[in-house]
Amino acid sequence: RAVTVIVGGVAGGMSAATRLRRLDEQREIVVFERGEHVSFANCGLPYHVSGTIASRDALLLQSPEGLAKRFRLDVRVRTEVVAIDRAARTVTARDLVTGELSSQPYDTLVLSPGASPRGSAALAGDFRVHTLRDVSDLDRIMASLAITVDDAPLREAVVLGGGYIGVELAENLLARGLSVTLVQRGAQLLPALDAEMAAPFAEHMVDAGIRLRLGAEVVGTTAVGASADPTDDVLLLSDGSTLPADLIFSAIGVQPSSAIAAEAGLAIGPNGGILVDAMHRSSDPAIFAVGDAAEKADAVSGEPRLLPLAGPANRHGRAVADTIAGAPDSGSPSPRALGTAIVGFRGLAAASVGWNERALRSRGRAVRVLHSHPLSHAGYYPGAEMLSLKLLVDPETDLILGAQAVGRDGVDKRIDVIATAMSAGLTASALADLELAYAPQFGSAKDPINLLGYLNSNRAAGHDRTLQWHELDEAVAAGAFLLDVRAPGQLAEGLIPGATHIPVEQLRDRHHELPNGPIVVHCRVGQGAHTAARLLGNLGHDVVNLDGGYLTWRDAQR
Template identity: 35%
Template structure:
């Protein structure tokens, strides 16, 4: 095999790999193809994809269904002609790879338009087949009117079904990214929607209590939410048309049944219950798979098979915070993997790019809210036994005196030791949520701590933020807790029998308070310290605490945590073991909603949803 010089100013040499064959496009495959050309002017690059489009905006599909995007051509990122003209890359769509002979370095490919098969050689092979939507094996799953949303043709079929069948009611199964976006866009078209989620809350990567306002808004928008239940049966019937349409079939409503016996009549079902990596081809070729069924790759995206690389949704990706491997269906990591794989294929051992793993940074817009997160959540930390503490704040996205200030809910998980390393963050709000998560995600990349967040120097003008940005503030609160200046408590961990002081004003307190909370407004706290002492001593006596062991522990709460912090400091300086309950009463309401969701029992079996 020849090694010809590249005409680069650096005097770089062309490496061993002369022909690169890429199976699959979209994010990972397309990124790899373009990067490979930028790294070599002489390599032959061929990309095949069994679909009709090699590179499209998969994140836009629900918005095409909702008619936000009216022209499906707007979702096409790059055409075969563009790849040919701009990068000298040959793209073959509607071409399916059937098998790989890794010894001969040949791939058998079928032209889906003509039915002809042929063999294609390679020097370097990149597998970027992506993942397919999971269709649970339940009765009726293949009935007309039941769709997944993974490709442009999928979204086109949903639109056609809506228009041809005068859809009045739709059921979305699964409350993740696609599920929420689909529910929102169907409502935008005036269609009644039922959303079924098997977990105790939608958006699994987010801790349940963070979705308090989102849940309320979903219901306000007329979406019927069923949580903690799963779809178990779909029944479909047709009847003959009448009159001149006697030969035509008229679609009757689909009849759904859930595990808990709820019946739903619906005209359309969108299944969004997860994905499965497309690994059949890789497995046949002897490529190693992980515990989650994805392709195993190293930090250069190489598989265990010589001259075979892989990237994207088909691969198992390491979460470098938890160390756990999983399937990550995000465009950003897939694109970066494609770029790294391309360098490795072209430069070999000289490639300096390495894949660090992922922290799973994501964002989703639904029903007027931005839902964003990075790193691990509480559920993951508990499952893996990772020690953590958390802080929740409810700041505005910019200073309150500037018009348009809107509250966000921001939560950060961190190492509770003196190290204070950031483990994850979540933010929900109408504006500014994604910006704060992007900032914290960058700190996590550099193994930053909550003490680093304290010192974050971020841009400020009244319409954009605050002199002490919400990122700084969440750092202050977490760091104060670690140092012992203002220790945090949490609504789900309050010690029984310890007094809870609510330092809000009386008019706030009377509108709603946590059970057992004693109202002592902050402005009167110092003059009522004797009263607090009696309350705390009485609690210690009730528990028969010996005098020498009396801790004078007391919990403090307010509306969002700020006044609670002031009160906590005052009490601690006066000899009390005071702890500020994170997030205040706003977090209490969110916590209670989530607890109710966990315990919620659905009504007696009957009909729910809107008949069409």
């Protein structure tokens, strides 16, 4: 009887196990999990902190007993695989309760050991520090939150890291009533986004009551444990300031759990993950690796990358089972990784797919950048919310390199449509023609996605030339005339210094007031300025449109 051994019993590992059983009733399937639980909802963990997910049990989707009954899986929790002997095709496992070592043979081995939270060196050993990866971590956090000092619960929470998990922790700690400071080393929140897209999200968090410390990092602590009262301890930040901290949550990234793979001589990628091909096969053909521990080919660059997301882990686990079972469709490689991701904070969502502008520029890639601020559905139907969208396009091929969206409604939909378009190799201009579902409460006759296609084809065809927010100062310094064409009622929102105001409707009559030299035209979001720029261009002016208008410019100033 063939034996498949699986290391890791959650997203990737258990998806492989259940699918493999469905394909092959005879095979022996052994799942090793060093933690206490399998099949839990990692992504739900932060929401139990606030009680949004009230029941801890809701996070436990399966148990070893349930998996034995339903799928005849041999699941061994609290058992860590400590070594792989590739020549003998065995793994050595340690029972974490008894300490006993045992050897388990395999025909095929699936590694889905995930990743572990990076530690903050400056806080090594600090008893206040928590990380959140599994249910046991959550239990420890809940216990700490239940501690009272002089009958009051601990109050000052510091979250380290402004990525998705940091933001989710901050949301839930705040909802629980704690005072929350989020410390982020980088200059902006949510590094998956570009700065001007992340800024309004950060402002929203601040408005909700989060204290944000961007561009700062913890460098130490006063007298850890020196006082019996932990509230006496404060954190020292790199900018010289201090921060009260009863509880510290470190969410500064994860590192792939690839140690046993590396020790066994499997090829490791540039980011420390296990290198696999499109079939998730490692450098040893009998060993597959999926999930956070593996490196897969990036959709934009083709280079190996990490992809610490639940969807791919689930899907790739299933794909590996197909390959192992030799199912008829077992030959299909997984597509390259787009890295589609989303995070919410009190009703505001931020999502991204592909590469951001920062990453593209740092690689010296040519990129066409588009910003827009459309409404989530028809403006005349109540409840429409403004979206901020950004599209990054390869100017040579017109292929989409990445996209970002921030807003209260319809963010996930727009990013999913763009992710689908990217997967299918649609050009950015093809977005113009997508037939998306429209009724006034769901979208617009020209959906925000269609409009991105228009913006792009206008740029590609040379109808529109644009200037980015970060190019404005230089253009004005070089003598460009800054023209604000908003409707008079929109000026109250704020002004870009130095702009002259002439509404679009007056331009035909008043364009002789404009100088002969270069003109930068702007409106609130870019739309009216597009009409103005086309008009002025047709009248012989040298004109560029400020991409994303006043709103993108303002977001970038925050």
